[in-house]
Amino acid sequence: MSQSVPQLELKDIKCIRGERLLFRKLNFSCQEGTLVRISGPNGTGKTSLLRLLVGLMSPQEGKILWGGQEIKKLKEDFWKELVYIGHLNGVKDELAARENLLINCEIGEHPITSEYADECLKKVGLEGFEDQITRALSQGQRRRVALARLYASSHAKLWVLDEPFVALDVAAVENLSNQIAEHVNSGGIVILTTHQEVPISANKKEVITLKGGVWLGRHEMKKVKNV
Numbered sequence: 001m002s003q004s005v006p007q008l009e010l011k012d013i014k015c016i017r018g019e020r021l022l023f024r025k026l027n028f029s030c031q032e033g034t035l036v037r038i039s040g041p042n043g044t045g046k047t048s049l050l051r052l053l054v055g056l057m058s059p060q061e062g063k064i065l066w067g068g069q070e071i072k073k074l075k076e077d078f079w080k081e082l083v084y085i086g087h088l089n090g091v092k093d094e095l096a097a098r099e100n101l102l103i104n105c106e107i108g109e110h111p112i113t114s115e116y117a118d119e120c121l122k123k124v125g126l127e128g129f130e131d132q133i134t135r136a137l138s139q140g141q142r143r144r145v146a147l148a149r150l151y152a153s154s155h156a157k158l159w160v161l162d163e164p165f166v167a168l169d170v171a172a173v174e175n176l177s178n179q180i181a182e183h184v185n186s187g188g189i190v191i192l193t194t195h196q197e198v199p200i201s202a203n204k205k206e207v208i209t210l211k212g213g214v215w216l217g218r219h220e221m222k223k224v225k226n227v
């Protein structure tokens with residue numbers, strides 16, 4: 001792809017949740033091989049921005065482009081290039097670790113075999129827990145089940161991770177930090193939120209800082225609803 005077209009571009013994004021305008025006229029672009037950290041205090045809209053980025057919500061105004069095309073038009077072609085791990089992990093309590101990974105890969109259009117799922121679970125330190133019902137795992141282990149996706153779908157160019165280091169022990173934080181750096185330095189894009197100052201040795205880093213929005217008055221809410 002031509003270097004003149006950014007791989008990812010946010011153009012004049014406006015986001016309202018509930019009665020709060022979280023941000024407006026948000027512009028950002030980056031090329032392949034970039035780590036993007038979204039920073040800001042609690043409630044400023046970091047998770048909301050990630051949800052916009054992966055297409056789970058639509059902005060009130062503006063466009064999100066991937067390789068120069070709107071993600072809402074690309075649909076599956078965009079999802080195939082994406083791994084999104086939200087802070088709720090996306091793991092189902094009643095399923096075993098292996099089943100969760102297999103299903104998440106299937107939903108994400110990156111199907112894998114059971115054998116490969118077990119290899120990925122081993123890489124995140126869950127050898128022996130493959131058949132364990134997720135409800136019976138610790139918070140950190142549940143997080144690891146979700147993060148096994150990054151090994152299973154490492155070819156997906158864009159990783160979007162909401163608070164990926166939460167609940168992980170020191171060794172797992174270091175492993176994940178290295179894995180993220182490796183992905184970025186080999187041409188991927190990783191967008192993450194974190195309140196933890198974890199060093200990640202990516203060659204190119206960008207930060208989007210959210211400062212907090214404003215409450216909308218009744219009059220403005222009426223206008224928003226009429227849009």
Ligand SMILES: Nc1ncnc2c1ncn2[C@@H]1O[C@H](COP(=O)(O)OP(=O)(O)OP(=O)(O)O)[C@@H](O)[C@H]1O
Nearest residue numbers: 017018020022040041042043044045046047048049
């Ligand atoms: N489903 C929802 N409906 C209405 N408002 C919501 C919803 N989810 C979040 N909000 C509001 O949007 C704002 C931003 O939430 P968001 O989760 O994006 O913030 P955040 O920066 O990720 O916060 P944190 O650092 O605490 O995780 C908050 O004020 C929150 O109350």
